[in-house]
Amino acid sequence: MTEVDIKASKDWQMHQAVPLLDEIMTISPELNLQAVTAIENIVDDIPSFWLDKKQLIKLMHVLRHELYKPFDFCFDITAIDESEKQHKSPLAKVFTVSYHLRSYQRNQDIRIKVALSTSKSSSDNLNASSLDSVCSFWPNANWYEREVWDMFGIVFDNHPYLTRILMPNTWQGHPLLKTHPARATEMDPFTLPPYQQDIEQKALQFNPEAWGMKRQSKDSDFMFLNLGPNHPSVHGAFRIVLQMEGEEIVDCVPDIGYHHRGAEKMGERQSWHSYIPYTDRIDYLGGVMNNFPYVMAVEKLAGIQVPDRAKVIRIMTSEMFRILSHLLFYGTFAQDIGALSPIFYMFIDREKLFGIIEAFTGARMHPSWFRIGGVAQDLPKGWDTLVRDYVNYLPKRLDEYEKMVMQNAILKQRTVGIGAYSSQEAIEWGVTGPGLRATGYSWDMRKQRPYSGYDQFDFEVPLGHNGDCYDRCRVRVEEMRQSIRIIEQCLNNMPEGPYKAEHPQTTPPMKDRTMKDIDTLIPHFLNVSWGPVIPAGEVSVSVEATKGIMAYHLISDGSTMSYRTRIRTPSFAHLQMLPLISKGQMVADLIATLGSVDYVMADVDR
Amino acid sequence: MMPEMLWKLLEITIIIALLIPMAAMLVWVERRVIGIWQDRHGPNRVGPFGILQSLADLLKILGKEDWIPPFSDRLVFILAPIIGAICVLMSFAVVPFSPDIGVSDLNIGLLFFLAMASLAVYSVVLAGWASNSKYALLGGMRAAAQTVSYEVFMGLSVMGVVLLTGTFNLREIVLAQSEGWLIQSQFVGFFIFLVAGIAESHRLPFDLPEAETELTAGFHTEYSGLKFALFFLGEYLGVTLISAMSVVLFFGGWLMPEPLSAWLPPLVWFIIKIMCFVMFFILLRTSLPRPRFDQLLKFGWMVMLPLALLNLIVTALLRLTGVL
Numbered sequence: 001m002t003e004v005d006i007k008a009s010k011d012w013q014m015h016q017a018v019p020l021l022d023e024i025m026t027i028s029p030e031l032n033l034q035a036v037t038a039i040e041n042i043v044d045d046i047p048s049f050w051l052d053k054k055q056l057i058k059l060m061h062v063l064r065h066e067l068y069k070p071f072d073f074c075f076d077i078t079a080i081d082e083s084e085k086q087h088k089s090p091l092a093k094v095f096t097v098s099y100h101l102r103s104y105q106r107n108q109d110i111r112i113k114v115a116l117s118t119s120k121s122s123s124d125n126l127n128a129s130s131l132d133s134v135c136s137f138w139p140n141a142n143w144y145e146r147e148v149w150d151m152f153g154i155v156f157d158n159h160p161y162l163t164r165i166l167m168p169n170t171w172q173g174h175p176l177l178k179t180h181p182a183r184a185t186e187m188d189p190f191t192l193p194p195y196q197q198d199i200e201q202k203a204l205q206f207n208p209e210a211w212g213m214k215r216q217s218k219d220s221d222f223m224f225l226n227l228g229p230n231h232p233s234v235h236g237a238f239r240i241v242l243q244m245e246g247e248e249i250v251d252c253v254p255d256i257g258y259h260h261r262g263a264e265k266m267g268e269r270q271s272w273h274s275y276i277p278y279t280d281r282i283d284y285l286g287g288v289m290n291n292f293p294y295v296m297a298v299e300k301l302a303g304i305q306v307p308d309r310a311k312v313i314r315i316m317t318s319e320m321f322r323i324l325s326h327l328l329f330y331g332t333f334a335q336d337i338g339a340l341s342p343i344f345y346m347f348i349d350r351e352k353l354f355g356i357i358e359a360f361t362g363a364r365m366h367p368s369w370f371r372i373g374g375v376a377q378d379l380p381k382g383w384d385t386l387v388r389d390y391v392n393y394l395p396k397r398l399d400e401y402e403k404m405v406m407q408n409a410i411l412k413q414r415t416v417g418i419g420a421y422s423s424q425e426a427i428e429w430g431v432t433g434p435g436l437r438a439t440g441y442s443w444d445m446r447k448q449r450p451y452s453g454y455d456q457f458d459f460e461v462p463l464g465h466n467g468d469c470y471d472r473c474r475v476r477v478e479e480m481r482q483s484i485r486i487i488e489q490c491l492n493n494m495p496e497g498p499y500k501a502e503h504p505q506t507t508p509p510m511k512d513r514t515m516k517d518i519d520t521l522i523p524h525f526l527n528v529s530w531g532p533v534i535p536a537g538e539v540s541v542s543v544e545a546t547k548g549i550m551a552y553h554l555i556s557d558g559s560t561m562s563y564r565t566r567i568r569t570p571s572f573a574h575l576q577m578l579p580l581i582s583k584g585q586m587v588a589d590l591i592a593t594l595g596s597v598d599y600v601m602a603d604v605d606r
Numbered sequence: 607m608m609p610e611m612l613w614k615l616l617e618i619t620i621i622i623a624l625l626i627p628m629a630a631m632l633v634w635v636e637r638r639v640i641g642i643w644q645d646r647h648g649p650n651r652v653g654p655f656g657i658l659q660s661l662a663d664l665l666k667i668l669g670k671e672d673w674i675p676p677f678s679d680r681l682v683f684i685l686a687p688i689i690g691a692i693c694v695l696m697s698f699a700v701v702p703f704s705p706d707i708g709v710s711d712l713n714i715g716l717l718f719f720l721a722m723a724s725l726a727v728y729s730v731v732l733a734g735w736a737s738n739s740k741y742a743l744l745g746g747m748r749a750a751a752q753t754v755s756y757e758v759f760m761g762l763s764v765m766g767v768v769l770l771t772g773t774f775n776l777r778e779i780v781l782a783q784s785e786g787w788l789i790q791s792q793f794v795g796f797f798i799f800l801v802a803g804i805a806e807s808h809r810l811p812f813d814l815p816e817a818e819t820e821l822t823a824g825f826h827t828e829y830s831g832l833k834f835a836l837f838f839l840g841e842y843l844g845v846t847l848i849s850a851m852s853v854v855l856f857f858g859g860w861l862m863p864e865p866l867s868a869w870l871p872p873l874v875w876f877i878i879k880i881m882c883f884v885m886f887f888i889l890l891r892t893s894l895p896r897p898r899f900d901q902l903l904k905f906g907w908m909v910m911l912p913l914a915l916l917n918l919i920v921t922a923l924l925r926l927t928g929v930l
Contacts, residue, residue, distance in 0.1 A: 223740060225741075247744065247899060336819050337895040338895040339895035339896075340810070340891065341892045345645060348645055408895060410894060410895045410896070411895045413897060413898070414895065414896075586899060587821075588817070588896075588898045591819055
């Protein structure tokens with residue numbers, strides 16, 4: 001039995017043998033990288049620099065191609081509307097575009113900020129000035145840049161096809177601008193007269209020419225098949241337009257945004273505490289796993305130390321949700337291949353586990369149970385019996401599924417060698433999580449950058465070899481077994497102590513002394529009624545979520561609400577890769593591929 | 607002459623009147639049994655054990671609007687489901703249910719069955735075509751390719767039976783098995799026939815024309831109400847037919863070995879045997895995933911066809927040398 005000494009655990013810190021700036025400067029001394037200012041208070045020790053937009057391409061070339069151990073992974077591109085910010089860097093203008101890049105070989109991140117001012121365009125609208133696209137360095141920058149254009153109206157020059165991605169094509173304005181209304185009550189009542197409906201429907205019609213597709217080949221017409229947004233196998237509201245020759249897919253265009261709820265915008269008007277339930281619904285199969293990066297980010301901003309018991313409880317419940325999510329994946333994957341039964345057996349297993357989650361949290365799929373500084377309640381009496389029973393129960397079931405699903409000859413025929421990509425492609429396209437590990441590339445946040453005490457746990461990182469549908473499933477199946485191992489270690493080593501930090505900004509703050517002295521009564525009253533005031537600053541925290549790396553990039557302006565909440569989700573990147581892997585497939589292969597990617601549309605669209 | 611005609615008509619009516627409710631019941635049986643196999647309840651609300659579920663479904667379907675998509679080819683769209691159901695029902699004309707029940711003792715009964723099975727594909731192809739919808743078209747195309755490939759060796763697989771019994775008459779084939787069922791020597795033929803039969807009736811794992819995870823509902827995507835019910839009926843009648851034919855050709859029809867045969871009337875034995883096959887069909891559906899279209903065709907032409915030919919040659923050789 002492994003001993004887990006959670007007290008000895010240390011969160012991962014980025015190491016820098018030679019400061020990154022020096023390395024860049026030796027290669028290209030003319031680059032004018034300016035360090036971030038103290039007022040920005042970046043608390044996540046990612047080296048961050050300001051750069052003039054004219055030098056952007058130069059720098060990106062250095063980072064991507066010239067540097068020893070280059071930044072091969074474009075983690076996120078987002079923007080901030082700085083127009084209402086109080087604690088603003090002197091280098092910032094109206095907009096800031098923020099590039100978050102990662103080098104797997106260095107295990108290091110870098111953040112580049114580019115300040116943009118506005119320019120008067122022909123109308124009286126203030127338009128952001130443009131900057132160069134970085135799609136040529138990282139193919140997955142394509143969708144991120146489209147999203148930034150969609151949300152902020154920032155134009156990227158030389159972008160392959162800069163068009164709306166989350167909002168409908170007919171949308172007016174850019175939602176994440178501070179001037180854009182956040183509530184329906186700030187806008188006129190919604191109406192959809194017939195003529196408007198016609199316009200909306202026309203806007204949804206697929207236009208192959210706009211995507212550079214031909215309607216005919218040399219000897220036949222292509223068929224354009226609209227798969228989704230409502231189709232049994234697209235797992236949610238996702239549309240993918242297929243250009244087909246017979247049953248073979250020539251090319252395809254994924255179309256997302258049907259599940260967009262504006263979660264990032266909502267973050268700007270919810271208190272730090274009341275936003276937690278919204279995070280649950282990002283990857284709606286991930287439950288508390290979604291709370292994890294968010295609360296950790298807020299804790300980092302506020303400087304809250306989470307007690308050991310809370311850390312272990314968080315790990316245990318997160319791993320439970322990893323199992324829940326993977327079980328659903330397992331079942332639906334088999335179902336997409338045509339095996340009807342496994343999903344029902346797996347739902348029974350999920351049901352049992354949801355029973356435990358319910359006993360812990362009172363809710364099932366969306367417990368919203370993590371709190372700033374800890375978790376909502378202590379574990380209930382007898383929790384260990386429940387968990388132990390389950391830990392003993394699941395492996396046997398997984399053995400059965402092994403025979404039923406993984407060893408089935410037809411299933412193997414359908415999935416081995418189908419939808420494969422290499423590690424290189426996976427990294428270039430921003431694939432993380434099981435999808436990356438299925439290619440044989442061992443990179444798991446929990447191992448490479450341990451957080452919340454994962455470094456003390458004994459588990460393995462399952463790997464695939466071929467990066468095909470079968471391996472993606474195999475990796476997830478093995479991950480469930482590893483999660484059970486972790487849960488078992490939590491069970492045997494649960495530390496005693498408080499389940500929430502003693503800190504005035506934890507929400508709701510600990511109450512034991514509120515009735516005894518005024519100095520705790522007042523903060524308690526304020527923190528409960530207004531919500532905690534989190535110091536101004538910026539932080540990005542990621543976790544190894546069920547589907548890949550999920551990150552919350554929070555910018556606080558020192559108020560009760562976040563100034564900018566950016567959610568980097570794994571599924572977004574995974575879907576963008578579809579055209580690459582589905583070319584030349586049959587329709588049935590595409591269905592298997594979609595199933596094996598394991599995305600959740602709420603996670604893609606936010 | 608007249609009374610004989612009337613008697614035949616009555617017999618036909620009775621058989622149809624029993625077959626159609628049986629197919630409807632089969633829907634309930636399948637849902638219930640699959641439910642139990644999948645650790646669920648299945649339909650258990652209407653009547654005792656949910657036995658009246660099909661009746662409720664039928665009532666619902668009758669109450670539905672008979673909608674024909676404006677973009678479809680109207681006449682063909684209506685004809686397609688009817689062709690399907692009629693072809694299957696016609697096939698039952700040659701099935702000998704018991705020593706004295708059976709509509710026709712056609713001396714080419716087996717060929718008639720094969721012909722009807724081939725005609726049934728028109729139903730699916732026309733439905734896919736007339737719907738004028740992309741998913742339906744893909745389903746129809748798949749059905750055409752699948753049926754053409756699979757009926758080649760379906761015909762070949764039963765030739766062994768014909769070789770051994772020397773007749774195409776199904777009743778005589780049954781009677782020829784009184785010494786021993788043909789499954790003893792024709793197990794390869796039986797296996798091939800069964801695979802082809804599943805493919806002909808579009809059941810998982812050969813349900814590619816309607817593969818719901820890929821083509822939403824395939825050839826019947828645009829169908830609803832009664833016309834959809836006809837497809838459904840055709841499918842379940844098809845399952846019963848393939849089971850009945852397997853029993854007739856390889857498992858001795860209504861015949862049973864000595865002590866058992868006296869226990870129950872021949873018709874009951876026949877039905878029991880059919881039900882065993884139907885259950886097998888249902889079990890297949892719950893346990894197997896679906897191969898890809900090209901894999902299915904490849905399997906048909908590369909594995910099943912040579913196997914069927916080999917079976918025929920070996921049977922012929924054994925027959926010539928007097929072993930069989």
